[in-house]
Amino acid sequence: MTSEAIQERLKTIVKPYINNQENFEKLSKESDFINDLEINSANLVDIVLDVEDEFDIRIENDDMEKMTNVEATVEVIQKKLSAK
Amino acid sequence: MIGNDIVDLVKAKQESNIFRPRYLEKVCSPEEIDLVLSSSNAINTFWRIWTMKESAYKAFQRDLSFKTFFNPFAFTCQFKDSDFGELNYNGHQLSTKTIQTKEFIYSEVVNFRTTQRFFGSSSDFLKKLKTELNLKSHPELTKTKDGLPVLDLAHKMSPISKTHHGNFQAFQY
Incomplete structure (x- = not known):
């Protein structure tokens, strides 16, 4: 899967948790979940779980640790998909 | 800390x-x-x-x-x-x-050193500080270059931790 396609699906996943609509609409690789999208940190756990379900992968804590912005999250998903 | x-x-x-x-x-x-x-x-x-x-x-x-x-x-x-x-x-x-x-x-x-705690809005907090510390201007909440919150008290920068969720907001400083 291309990183663009993953990013599109990730955008749908994060949508219910965002608190900054303007920054969500112009979401880019650099978008930070907490600082830009103003996602509550407890909902980062939900995003990790939604990503696991959506892509049928399991994310260990070492990888979860990096998932604070769009680019790093797409990279983790891509790595997990290619290891399947 | x-x-x-x-x-x-x-x-x-x-x-x-x-x-x-x-x-x-x-x-x-x-x-x-x-x-x-x-x-x-x-x-x-x-x-x-x-x-x-x-x-x-x-x-x-x-x-x-x-x-x-x-x-x-x-x-x-x-x-x-x-x-x-x-x-x-x-x-x-x-x-x-x-x-x-x-x-x-x-x-x-x-902490070993005593810290202060305030529950309430940023504006109420800054108002209280201004009175308490007898400051000429309103203190400001700002961030260090690493993104850590600090209080700008004009004469000095003081570390602060703030948290906000739903109806509640609190400061430790």
């Missing part, structure tokens, strides 16, 4: 389902999961652990200057009594104090 975190219990109920499969395992050690599940109020016990971990994260981020990461699992908690607890992160240790009401759960890092 300073670091604090607040959870609005009504908002948390709307936003998070801690009993969702695998949710607790992403955040808590097996011992912490036991604490949550054996508690008479599992949800409040979970948010106590969560706010302890978040306040420790904030304190260690300032102290050890690490880059932003998301791994609550890396912070392990122990309860000393109903208020006080201990936190371990990567060989580092600190103590926390938790305040629980019907409406919110709040934790902060406990």
